[in-house]
Amino acid sequence: MDMFLLEAAINGLLLAGVLALLTLGLNLIFGVIDVVWIAYADLVMCGMYAVYWLFAVFGWPLPLAFAVSVVGVAVLGVLVHLLIIAPILGSAPINQLLATGGLLYFLQSFATLIFSTDFRNIGVRLPIIEIGGIYISYSRLLAFGVALTGATALYLFLKRTYIGTAIRAIAQDRDIVGLMGVDQRRIYLVTSAIGGALAGLGACLLALQYDVHPFIGNTFGPLIFMICVLGGLGNMIGGFIAAFIIGQIIAIGGYYFSTELSYVLAFILFILLMFIRPQGIVGR
Amino acid sequence: MNRKGIAALTGLGVLLALPLVTPPYFLHLLIQILLWGFIYTAWSMMGRFGLVSLGHGAFMGIGAYVPALLWNYFDVTPWLGIPVGIVLSALLGLIIAYPCFRLKVVGHYFALVTLALSQVVLLSIVAARDITGGSLGMTPRSIGHSWYALQFPDKAYFYVIVLLLWVGGLFVWRWIDRGIGREALEAISDDEDAAAAVGIDVTREKLRVTIISAALTALGGAVFGQYLMYLNPDTFSGIGVSLQIVFAAIAGGMYAMLGPTVGALFTIAVTEGLRVWFGANFVGAANTIYGILLILFVIFMPRGILGWLETVRRPRASAAAPAE
Numbered sequence: 091m092d093m094f095l096l097e098a099a100i101n102g103l104l105l106a107g108v109l110a111l112l113t114l115g116l117n118l119i120f121g122v123i124d125v126v127w128i129a130y131a132d133l134v135m136c137g138m139y140a141v142y143w144l145f146a147v148f149g150w151p152l153p154l155a156f157a158v159s160v161v162g163v164a165v166l167g168v169l170v171h172l173l174i175i176a177p178i179l180g181s182a183p184i185n186q187l188l189a190t191g192g193l194l195y196f197l198q199s200f201a202t203l204i205f206s207t208d209f210r211n212i213g214v215r216l217p218i219i220e221i222g223g224i225y226i227s228y229s230r231l232l233a234f235g236v237a238l239t240g241a242t243a244l245y246l247f248l249k250r251t252y253i254g255t256a257i258r259a260i261a262q263d264r265d266i267v268g269l270m271g272v273d274q275r276r277i278y279l280v281t282s283a284i285g286g287a288l289a290g291l292g293a294c295l296l297a298l299q300y301d302v303h304p305f306i307g308n309t310f311g312p313l314i315f316m317i318c319v320l321g322g323l324g325n326m327i328g329g330f331i332a333a334f335i336i337g338q339i340i341a342i343g344g345y346y347f348s349t350e351l352s353y354v355l356a357f358i359l360f361i362l363l364m365f366i367r368p369q370g371i372v373g374r
Numbered sequence: 375m376n377r378k379g380i381a382a383l384t385g386l387g388v389l390l391a392l393p394l395v396t397p398p399y400f401l402h403l404l405i406q407i408l409l410w411g412f413i414y415t416a417w418s419m420m421g422r423f424g425l426v427s428l429g430h431g432a433f434m435g436i437g438a439y440v441p442a443l444l445w446n447y448f449d450v451t452p453w454l455g456i457p458v459g460i461v462l463s464a465l466l467g468l469i470i471a472y473p474c475f476r477l478k479v480v481g482h483y484f485a486l487v488t489l490a491l492s493q494v495v496l497l498s499i500v501a502a503r504d505i506t507g508g509s510l511g512m513t514p515r516s517i518g519h520s521w522y523a524l525q526f527p528d529k530a531y532f533y534v535i536v537l538l539l540w541v542g543g544l545f546v547w548r549w550i551d552r553g554i555g556r557e558a559l560e561a562i563s564d565d566e567d568a569a570a571a572v573g574i575d576v577t578r579e580k581l582r583v584t585i586i587s588a589a590l591t592a593l594g595g596a597v598f599g600q601y602l603m604y605l606n607p608d609t610f611s612g613i614g615v616s617l618q619i620v621f622a623a624i625a626g627g628m629y630a631m632l633g634p635t636v637g638a639l640f641t642i643a644v645t646e647g648l649r650v651w652f653g654a655n656f657v658g659a660a661n662t663i664y665g666i667l668l669i670l671f672v673i674f675m676p677r678g679i680l681g682w683l684e685t686v687r688r689p690r691a692s693a694a695a696p697a698e
Contacts, residue, residue, distance in 0.1 A: 126482050177673050184426045187482050188624065189672040191428075191617050196665025202658035304658075308613060312493050315486055350501035357490040357497070364487050365473040 095345055097224045102341025103334065104226070107234035108295050109310070110333035113317045114241055115288030117329045120318065121261040122281040125175055125186040129194035130289060131311025133170070136197060137163040137293025138302035139205060146212045160290035167286020168279055176278075194307070201304035209301035216298065233295035240291050241330065244284070253280055313340075313353070316360040389537055393530040401529045403646060407638045408533075408540040409598055414623045414634030415543045416590035419550060419583055421620070421628045424480075424563035427584075428616045429470070429488030430591050432495035433463040435611030437592025438599035439499060439506060442514045445523065447505070452524040456596040460589045466491075467588030468581065475577040478566065489613060496612035511606035514599070524600050532601050539597060540635070543590060547631050550586070555579055621668045627678025636679050 144155035321328030343352025441455030626637025
């Protein structure tokens, strides 16, 4: 096997870790609240700016900047729910999608307005590891590790805690859960906060690898949606698997053709799979 | 002739006479309003029946790029290139929409599939940078005033072309509105299974309106390209344009014939107003306000400006209408 191909495959695997993390957040929100936050990737953008600003401009220590960003985006998630989703919770799902589309427009333009379209980098250079002729960037490895840890923590939270159980119950049947004495509004808020926190965590990991600019959400936002749908909207394990499939397509496609064409390939595969298996690759 | 017809003809006469008296800047605005109004109208032909497409950037992009590429590389006149682009767009619409409708990909699944489609077209244009210029965009080869190349340095020509286009779009809207198709489509958007049960060919009805919408959007994109003489993947394709189309159509009101045009008037007035007000260095201000307005419109005014005006004017009639 070609060395460079192997390197591409490994990088695809590492990229998939972060994608999987973001997919989890989006899937959680979809599964529980039944809305598609089309501006999810732009919340990640906000988190990346927060990291950049706190760390590179104000000179805070990196872990503190990360922590504040995660909490900040979690709060943003709650605000999105309270201000945008809650008033139209009862209307057609497409309206909720469009309202968060407005949020996408707003966040991107507002970021342009205050930060301009400059590419900004937090300027942390982590070492690159060489294993038998394959080069792997440490930041990607770290991102992969944290993403897996975050996903596991979320899994345990959902399985082992009362609120986690209530969240899973609501995803299965929102009407019955109300009869069981679960306060739906509170669960929705908690879910939005977790979804936001996952976006914030993803932002920290991405800030280590990429420059932040107002439209960065457009580069991987559609990708996360696609992964979610591929895994079956609301199906977390499916989303996790789909993230790794897409990560490989993009990495190996990028190796053989070009980055854009690998994305084109991934999107076309997505459209085809929507026709063949609309319930997702591991759907029931 | 009835009063409505007379009013429409007078309005058209006034619109036709406008280039004689307006300065070039306003003419430019009018062209944009009518052209975008045409594209928004085309989108609403689907949107009003619950087929919310986030993929119209794809049709616009193909409509604009195909004639420009044919002209630059093969000297094919846009008179031939534009129909080719339209046919390709309609075909793409068919290829995507047919399986969607057969397999009942609806609601936000449909929106996401069409979103992926617009990304495919956007990224393909960027990837083919050797011939399309990629993200830097491309310019159709200019030969000055020419009917053959459909290039007119004088804006008045484009104004008349765009005006005809827009009126044509309204006629298509009325044609759909008056036809039996509308009732079938309304039944489908209410309840697909019930519509199928009373003998409506759901797939065919949806396909027809989708193909018309895609073809008209491509035509709009083509004329816009000829007018601007500069094509850029981000202004013609992708998620940004697709959302802009959806926003304007919703803002104006996608259920009324003139709603999408009102949306175009409204959005361009906001953009230009903010630009004049704040100056060009305040990039993003207009879109920031769009974003907030889109959220507010969806929450408080899902039927748009025209829809809202109707409720204000005839509160009783709308109270009797079924709830959203």
